Amino acid sequence: MTTAERAADLLSRLSRAERLAMLHQAAPAVGRLGLAAFRTGTEGLHGVSWLGTATVFPQPVGLAATWDPSLVRRVGDAVATEVRAKHAADPSVSLNVWAPVVNPLRHPAWGRTEEGYSEDPHLAAQLGTAFSAGLRGDHPRVWKTVPTLKHFLAYGNETDRAVTSSSLSLRTLHELELPAYRAAIEAGVAGAVMPSYNLVNGRPNHVARELLDELRRWAPGSVAVVSDAGAPTNLVVGERYYADHVASHAAALRAGVDSFTDNDADAEPTTARLTTALEQGLLTDDDVDRAVLRLLELRIRTGELDGDADPWAAVGADAIDLPAHRELAREAVARSVVVLANDGRLLPLARPGRVAVVGPLADLVLTDWYSGTPPYAVGLASALSERYPEADVTVATGADTVALRALSTGAYVTVSTDGAVVTATAPRADGATHFEVTDWGDGVLTLRSAASGRLLTGAGWILRADADRVGGWVAQETFRRHHHTDGTWSLQHVGSGRWVRVQHGTATLVAEAHRPEDAERFAWRTVRSGLVDVAAAAASADVVLVVAGNDPHVAGRETEDRPHLRLPVATTEVWRTAREACDRAVLVVTSSYPYVLGPETADADAVVWSSHGGQELGHGLVDVLAGDVEPSGRLAQGWPATEEQPGDLLDYDQAAQGATYRYGADDGAFPFGHGLSYTTVAYEELVLDRPELGAPAPTHDHPALGPTRSTADDGETVGARVTVRNTGRRPVDELVQLYSLADDPVPDGADRSASGGLPIPRPRRLLLAYARVHLEPGEAREVVLRSDVTRLAVWDVAASVPGAPEDWVHVGALRVQPGRYTLAAGRSSADLPLRATLTVTGVEPGPRPFAGSAVPAIAATHTDGLVLSDLAPEAGAVLEVAPGRAHGVARYDRVVLQGAASVTLRLASARPVHGAVGIEARTGGTWRRLGAVPAPVVGPDEGTAARYRWDQVTTALADAPEGVTDLRVVLPAGARLAELAFA
Incomplete structure (x- = not known):
C-alpha cells in the first residue's frame, strides 16, 4: 500500500475520540493499532537541541555564508542521524524535526536573524531545501526525519510578534515571501510547515486558509501543518481575533492546522474545545479526518509502523558526535568565514611569535537558544595555540575584575x-x-x-x-x-x-x-582594569586579534529584537585600546547578525566575520586566518553602512523603503554576496548564449534559483558564460554571481509605450544564479550560469492565469515584461564589472476593460496610504486606510471606462468615516472627479461588528472618459473597499 492508503486504513479503525486526541502535539498511544505515543517537534536548527550532547554546527546565517547547498545538505543529514540516535535511546524523541527556518532576513534588527539563511528569498529557499533534503534522507519511501519549514509567513520582528500584522502587498507576497517556502515543498523534502505567530494583512496566520491552501497546492504529497507553541490560545487571548476558544480552534482546523501545540503536554483543553466545536456544528468529521490523515501520513513516513523494515532503524544511540560529524562541523565553520576587509598586511597570518587575542569572545564559544550541548568547544585563542605551538598566545578579555562591598x-x-x-x-x-x-x-x-x-x-x-x-x-x-x-x-x-x-x-x-x-547599595571596587590588561597584551604582541560580537541570549534573540545595530561601546573601547597599543590589528566579529561598524573600527588591517560556529568555531576560524583554508565565505545578508539603511523593522514593504540589496540605493558597508579571498580574480568576459528570447505566459510558479536549474535549450532559460582568471599567487574558490539590473521605471503618468524603463518597476538588483569555481594561480575558466527567464517576472495585478483558484492570493500573476534587461556578473551585488543585454520580446497586454465588470479592490496597480486587510475572519482581502493616515489612494492604470454610467462599491467601515469615497480619472495628466460614494454608517455600539458588514453602494458617474485612462479611488480613514463594479 502507498503511504496515503496506509493512513486511510488506520483512520478507518480509529474512533472519533482517538482521532481528536491525535490533533494535539502530544498524541496518546493506540496500542491495538501499533501506534505509540507521538509528539510533534524535535528542534534541530543546526544540531539537535535540548536533548543533551549533540554536534553543534554553525548557526544557519553562518551556513548560508557558504553559498553551498551540498554542504548544507550534508549538515542536515548529520543532524538527522543524531535525531535518529536520540530516538533510538528514547523513542519519545520525535522524528518530526522543527527546522529549517526559511524566513527571509529582510532586516538585521530582527532578533532571530541567526536562525535564517538570507535576505534573498530564493537563496533562502535553495539552502532551506538543501537542509530539508539532508533531514529527509535519500530513501524513496521512509524518511530519516520529517522536516518542518518555519515560520509561515511574513515573520521578521519579535516586538509584539504575536499581535502585529505584517502588511503585504500582492507583489511583496509573491516576490519576497512565498518563494522562500515553495522550493522545499515542491521538491517533496519538507513534510510539515509551522505558521508564524503574527498576522498577515489583519488575519492571524493560524487561520489563514487561503495561504495554507496555496502552500499545499505546491506539494507532490501531503503536508502537515503544526501550530507554533501557544498560538491557538493566542487567537483569543492576545490577538482577540475570536471571542472564544471553541470558535478559534474550529477556525484553525478548518483553515488547515492539523496539530495544536498548546498547553504543553496537556491535551485536554484542545480536545475539549474541538469536541464542543463538533457538537455545535462548527466542525464536521471530515474536517477532523483531513487533519488526522495528514498526521498519520507524517508518522508513516518516519517508518514508525515498519519495524525492522525501517532502513534507518540501524542508527544506534551511539551515533552522536561521530568523527565525521566533527570533521563536518570544522569544515562548515571554515567555509562560512567571511573576510570582510583586508589590506593584505596581516592576513593570511605569517607564523607569529607573539599573538594577543583580546575581547569578550577571545577564547569563548557561545551557543544560542536552539543549540544542543556541544561535546567540547574550541575557542579562537586555544585553536591558535594549537596551530602555532611555538607562539606566545596571550588572552585578555577586557573584563574588569571587581569586588563588591555591601553597605x-x-x-x-x-x-x-x-x-x-x-x-x-x-x-x-x-x-x-x-x-x-x-x-x-x-x-x-x-x-x-x-x-x-x-x-x-x-x-x-x-x-x-x-x-x-x-x-x-x-x-x-x-x-x-x-x-x-x-x-x-x-x-x-x-x-x-x-x-x-x-x-x-x-x-x-x-x-x-x-x-x-x-x-x-554596593561600593564597586575595580581590582584590575580589563582595558589595562588589553593594552599590555597588545603592546607586547606582533599582532593582535580583537574578537567582538554578541552573546546569542543577549540583545537580540527570540522574543527580543536588537535595540540598535552598533557594536557595544565597551567592545569598541577594547578595539581602540588594542589598536592604539599595537599597529597590527585584526577585528574578528563572531555574531548572530550584521553590525554597523562605525569609524571607531575603520583602521582595522582586516575584518573577519563568523557566525557562532559551534564546537569547532576556533579551529574553523584559524584554518582561514592562517591560510590553511582559502576564505570562501560570502555574505548572504548584507551589512548596512548606517542604522537607517535597513528601514523600519515593522514595515514589510521593502520596495517602498528601498531596503535589502534588491531595492537599496546604497550598497551598504559590506553588500550582499561580498567576501574577499587571499588573491585577486579578474572578470574578463560575459557572453549570453541567447541575447533575445520570448516572454513566457504569465504564471504563478516561482522558478528555483541555482547555477544550472536546466541545461536544456528550451526557450525558457538563458545561459551566461563568464570568463574569470586568478591573477594572484594563491588558489581561490571564487563565487561567480549573476544579477539582473533594473533600468529606471516609466515615470508616473508617462507614455508606457515609449522605450526605456518597463511599466512595472523591477528590483534594482536581482540574483539570478551563482556558481563556485576553483582556480589555481594564473588559471582562467569559463563558468556557465543558467537562469530561468521567469526569474525576471514581477507580480502584475492585471495579469491572469487560466484556471487559477478564485481567491485573493491569485489576483494577478507573475509576468515577464517585454523589454531590455541588463545582466551583470561579478563578485557581489555591488561589484559587477561585466554587463550584457538581454532582450525579451513580446507584446504588452492591452488596457483593462473595467466597464461592465467587477474588479477586486486589491487589484490596484499602485496604492498610497492603504494596506490589505481581511474581508472576513477566515478568507478574502480588501483595501483599508493605513493606521495614522487621513485617507488612502488606490490607482488602477490603463483601464477602459467608456460606456460606464455608474459604479457600485462594496464597502464596510472599521470605524466612523468622515467624508465620501471619491472616484477620479486621469485625462491629459489631470485628475478629475467622476463621482462620490458615501461610506457605510457605523453605529455607536457596533464596535468591530461593522468591520465585516459589507454594503453595496451605487452612484452615477459623470461623463466617463473615452479611451484608455487611469482610475483612482480615494478612501477616507475608516473605510474598507472590497470591490468595484462599473455598469
Whole structure:
C-alpha cells in the first residue's frame, strides 16, 4: 500500500475520540493499532537541541555564508542521524524535526536573524531545501526525519510578534515571501510547515486558509501543518481575533492546522474545545479526518509502523558526535568565514611569535537558544595555540575584575567554590570576592565569579554563581547596574526585573526587591582594569586579534529584537585600546547578525566575520586566518553602512523603503554576496548564449534559483558564460554571481509605450544564479550560469492565469515584461564589472476593460496610504486606510471606462468615516472627479461588528472618459473597499 492508503486504513479503525486526541502535539498511544505515543517537534536548527550532547554546527546565517547547498545538505543529514540516535535511546524523541527556518532576513534588527539563511528569498529557499533534503534522507519511501519549514509567513520582528500584522502587498507576497517556502515543498523534502505567530494583512496566520491552501497546492504529497507553541490560545487571548476558544480552534482546523501545540503536554483543553466545536456544528468529521490523515501520513513516513523494515532503524544511540560529524562541523565553520576587509598586511597570518587575542569572545564559544550541548568547544585563542605551538598566545578579555562591598553588612560579596552560596560576609577582598564583569552593551552585564569560575545567576531568586553560560527562555545571568548620586551602585536582575538585596540574618544575595530604593547599595571596587590588561597584551604582541560580537541570549534573540545595530561601546573601547597599543590589528566579529561598524573600527588591517560556529568555531576560524583554508565565505545578508539603511523593522514593504540589496540605493558597508579571498580574480568576459528570447505566459510558479536549474535549450532559460582568471599567487574558490539590473521605471503618468524603463518597476538588483569555481594561480575558466527567464517576472495585478483558484492570493500573476534587461556578473551585488543585454520580446497586454465588470479592490496597480486587510475572519482581502493616515489612494492604470454610467462599491467601515469615497480619472495628466460614494454608517455600539458588514453602494458617474485612462479611488480613514463594479 502507498503511504496515503496506509493512513486511510488506520483512520478507518480509529474512533472519533482517538482521532481528536491525535490533533494535539502530544498524541496518546493506540496500542491495538501499533501506534505509540507521538509528539510533534524535535528542534534541530543546526544540531539537535535540548536533548543533551549533540554536534553543534554553525548557526544557519553562518551556513548560508557558504553559498553551498551540498554542504548544507550534508549538515542536515548529520543532524538527522543524531535525531535518529536520540530516538533510538528514547523513542519519545520525535522524528518530526522543527527546522529549517526559511524566513527571509529582510532586516538585521530582527532578533532571530541567526536562525535564517538570507535576505534573498530564493537563496533562502535553495539552502532551506538543501537542509530539508539532508533531514529527509535519500530513501524513496521512509524518511530519516520529517522536516518542518518555519515560520509561515511574513515573520521578521519579535516586538509584539504575536499581535502585529505584517502588511503585504500582492507583489511583496509573491516576490519576497512565498518563494522562500515553495522550493522545499515542491521538491517533496519538507513534510510539515509551522505558521508564524503574527498576522498577515489583519488575519492571524493560524487561520489563514487561503495561504495554507496555496502552500499545499505546491506539494507532490501531503503536508502537515503544526501550530507554533501557544498560538491557538493566542487567537483569543492576545490577538482577540475570536471571542472564544471553541470558535478559534474550529477556525484553525478548518483553515488547515492539523496539530495544536498548546498547553504543553496537556491535551485536554484542545480536545475539549474541538469536541464542543463538533457538537455545535462548527466542525464536521471530515474536517477532523483531513487533519488526522495528514498526521498519520507524517508518522508513516518516519517508518514508525515498519519495524525492522525501517532502513534507518540501524542508527544506534551511539551515533552522536561521530568523527565525521566533527570533521563536518570544522569544515562548515571554515567555509562560512567571511573576510570582510583586508589590506593584505596581516592576513593570511605569517607564523607569529607573539599573538594577543583580546575581547569578550577571545577564547569563548557561545551557543544560542536552539543549540544542543556541544561535546567540547574550541575557542579562537586555544585553536591558535594549537596551530602555532611555538607562539606566545596571550588572552585578555577586557573584563574588569571587581569586588563588591555591601553597605548593609560592611562586608564583601563572596562565593563558595561550588557557586551554590553567594553572601555579603567576607571581611576583606580576596580571590573569593572577585568577579569578572563583561559589558555586553546597553548596560547589560554578566559577572563571572573567580571562586567558582561560573556566572552569577538569578534563577530561582536566590543568587548563585554556578551557571556555565547565559541561557534559558528568559536569560537569568544578566544584570544592570544603577549608579546612585552618592557613588554607590545597585544591581538589577534583568530576567525578573527585580533588584538585588542582601537578606537580614543570612546576608544572602537575593533578587526580590521591587524598587531601586530597596536594593542593596554596593561600593564597586575595580581590582584590575580589563582595558589595562588589553593594552599590555597588545603592546607586547606582533599582532593582535580583537574578537567582538554578541552573546546569542543577549540583545537580540527570540522574543527580543536588537535595540540598535552598533557594536557595544565597551567592545569598541577594547578595539581602540588594542589598536592604539599595537599597529597590527585584526577585528574578528563572531555574531548572530550584521553590525554597523562605525569609524571607531575603520583602521582595522582586516575584518573577519563568523557566525557562532559551534564546537569547532576556533579551529574553523584559524584554518582561514592562517591560510590553511582559502576564505570562501560570502555574505548572504548584507551589512548596512548606517542604522537607517535597513528601514523600519515593522514595515514589510521593502520596495517602498528601498531596503535589502534588491531595492537599496546604497550598497551598504559590506553588500550582499561580498567576501574577499587571499588573491585577486579578474572578470574578463560575459557572453549570453541567447541575447533575445520570448516572454513566457504569465504564471504563478516561482522558478528555483541555482547555477544550472536546466541545461536544456528550451526557450525558457538563458545561459551566461563568464570568463574569470586568478591573477594572484594563491588558489581561490571564487563565487561567480549573476544579477539582473533594473533600468529606471516609466515615470508616473508617462507614455508606457515609449522605450526605456518597463511599466512595472523591477528590483534594482536581482540574483539570478551563482556558481563556485576553483582556480589555481594564473588559471582562467569559463563558468556557465543558467537562469530561468521567469526569474525576471514581477507580480502584475492585471495579469491572469487560466484556471487559477478564485481567491485573493491569485489576483494577478507573475509576468515577464517585454523589454531590455541588463545582466551583470561579478563578485557581489555591488561589484559587477561585466554587463550584457538581454532582450525579451513580446507584446504588452492591452488596457483593462473595467466597464461592465467587477474588479477586486486589491487589484490596484499602485496604492498610497492603504494596506490589505481581511474581508472576513477566515478568507478574502480588501483595501483599508493605513493606521495614522487621513485617507488612502488606490490607482488602477490603463483601464477602459467608456460606456460606464455608474459604479457600485462594496464597502464596510472599521470605524466612523468622515467624508465620501471619491472616484477620479486621469485625462491629459489631470485628475478629475467622476463621482462620490458615501461610506457605510457605523453605529455607536457596533464596535468591530461593522468591520465585516459589507454594503453595496451605487452612484452615477459623470461623463466617463473615452479611451484608455487611469482610475483612482480615494478612501477616507475608516473605510474598507472590497470591490468595484462599473455598469
